Amino acid sequence: MYAKCGHLADARRLFDEMPERNVVSWSALICGYADAGMHSAAMEIFRLALEEAVPVNDFTVSCILRVCAAATLFELGAQVHARSIKTALNASPFVGSSLVSLYSKCGLVECAYQVFGEAPERNLGIWNAGLNASAQHGHTTAAFQRFMDMQNAGFRPNSITFLSLITACSHAGLVDEGKRYFSLMKEYRIEPQAEHYAAMVDLLGRVGRISEALGLIESMPMEPPEYVWGALLMACRMFKDADAAAIAAKRLFETGSRSSGAHMLLSSTYAAAGRHMDAALARKAMRDAGVRKETGLSWLEAAGEVHTFVSNCRRHPRSNEIYNVLEKVGEKMEAAGYVADTSAVVKDVDKDEKQATMRYHSERLAIGLGLLIVPEGVPIRVMKNLRVCDDCHNAVKYLSKCTGRIVILRDNRRFHRFEDGVCSCGDFW
Ligand SMILES: [Zn+2]
Ligand SMILES: [Zn+2]
Numbered sequence: 001m002y003a004k005c006g007h008l009a010d011a012r013r014l015f016d017e018m019p020e021r022n023v024v025s026w027s028a029l030i031c032g033y034a035d036a037g038m039h040s041a042a043m044e045i046f047r048l049a050l051e052e053a054v055p056v057n058d059f060t061v062s063c064i065l066r067v068c069a070a071a072t073l074f075e076l077g078a079q080v081h082a083r084s085i086k087t088a089l090n091a092s093p094f095v096g097s098s099l100v101s102l103y104s105k106c107g108l109v110e111c112a113y114q115v116f117g118e119a120p121e122r123n124l125g126i127w128n129a130g131l132n133a134s135a136q137h138g139h140t141t142a143a144f145q146r147f148m149d150m151q152n153a154g155f156r157p158n159s160i161t162f163l164s165l166i167t168a169c170s171h172a173g174l175v176d177e178g179k180r181y182f183s184l185m186k187e188y189r190i191e192p193q194a195e196h197y198a199a200m201v202d203l204l205g206r207v208g209r210i211s212e213a214l215g216l217i218e219s220m221p222m223e224p225p226e227y228v229w230g231a232l233l234m235a236c237r238m239f240k241d242a243d244a245a246a247i248a249a250k251r252l253f254e255t256g257s258r259s260s261g262a263h264m265l266l267s268s269t270y271a272a273a274g275r276h277m278d279a280a281l282a283r284k285a286m287r288d289a290g291v292r293k294e295t296g297l298s299w300l301e302a303a304g305e306v307h308t309f310v311s312n313c314r315r316h317p318r319s320n321e322i323y324n325v326l327e328k329v330g331e332k333m334e335a336a337g338y339v340a341d342t343s344a345v346v347k348d349v350d351k352d353e354k355q356a357t358m359r360y361h362s363e364r365l366a367i368g369l370g371l372l373i374v375p376e377g378v379p380i381r382v383m384k385n386l387r388v389c390d391d392c393h394n395a396v397k398y399l400s401k402c403t404g405r406i407v408i409l410r411d412n413r414r415f416h417r418f419e420d421g422v423c424s425c426g427d428f429w
Contacts, residue, residue, distance in 0.1 A: 058092035065098035074106035097126035104133035107408035135168035143168035170203035205235020298362035
């Protein structure tokens with residue numbers, strides 16, 4: 001009860017003082033922490049529950065899996081999965097849908113499909129999780145098929161279903177289909193939320209229909225939140241539309257946002273459009289507003305350990321080997337036709353130096369370590385907290401071709417599965 005209202009400290013005190021705790025009180029606390037985004041606290045209580053051999057129910061397991069998914073802790077999640085098979089809790093559609101989301105979020109869409117396919121009982125949640133997995137990974141046809149199947153199985157789509165469908169269309173640049181699903185919502189009497197508008201802006205923006213996207217935002221019945229303007233800004237960056245970017249950024253800052261990402265996008269749009277003076281002014285405005293650039297972080301989970309990198313860092317104990325392997329692969333990549341794109345780097349450095357700054361973005365260091373420690377034949381899975389830049393995206397395509405490795409990179413936008421020189425996003429991201 002306390003946990004539900006967000007009074008977690010009170011909930012914890014009550015829990016600690018309880019003479020007898022039951023499965024309900026354990027679950028309430030774990031899920032309370034999970035919903036509040038306090039992942040390590042949720043984990044800690046879950047471990048305690050296991051130590052004290054408290055019987056956990058499907059609700060608890062599904063909460064802890066959601067924590068693993070949010071933190072992309074694949075190995076831990078897989079352990080919870082294995083445990084749930086022993087206790088037969090994996091048959092629950094609540095556990096099933098959390099497992100589908102976990103595997104999908106960790107980049108292992110095949111595992112997600114397997115859990116979905118083998119689920120003995122399906123509710124709307126697991127249908128949505130299955131559909132969303134297809135959408136996230138750009139399997140558009142599978143997503144549309146899933147939508148048909150769920151209706152044939154007697155489930156009525158909800159607002160989450162439509163959000164996944166529009167996302168699927170967006171990833172594939174299918175504007176007409178996206179519009180069709182957006183208007184289909186009305187037939188189901190589901191009012192589009194700001195998230196649906198953001199997904200539509202994303203869809204229109206990705207194919208360069210920026211003024212149409214702006215028109216859609218103007219037509220929103222509610223005040224457009226920050227992320228809607230953010231989606232437009234992202235499109236402006238992609239199509240180097242500096243004038244629209246200025247409008248989007250202005251409106252975004254009016255929402256009271258202090259996002260460093262927006263400032264950076266605006267300045268890099270100016271830089272990409274060749275307006276270096278404006279780019280410098282945008283960065284100055286960011287400094288004047290006291291906004292600090294969010295540090296780009298990439299991490300790789302392997303053998304129970306999470307290795308985290310920032311750009312150009314040498315803190316990892318195997319740094320020398322990482323730089324060496326990247327250097328060697330880099331030569332092969334250049335021989336295969338890779339040319340570093342330095343247009344987004346606005347610093348006054350000469351070309352060679354620019355190239356060095358680009359080459360060691362955090363995701364490349366994480367992939368470098370992956371080349372060293374992830375066994376051949378196993379995909380290298382890397383997560384990043386910011387959007388992957390154009391140059392790294394292009395570089396990883398070459399890297400996958402030159403090394404024969406599959407790289408799965410999840411940035412803050414979507415999944416990229418690089419294999420044999422192409423990316424699953426089809427260069428829409
Ligand atoms: Zn990069
Ligand atoms: Zn991609």
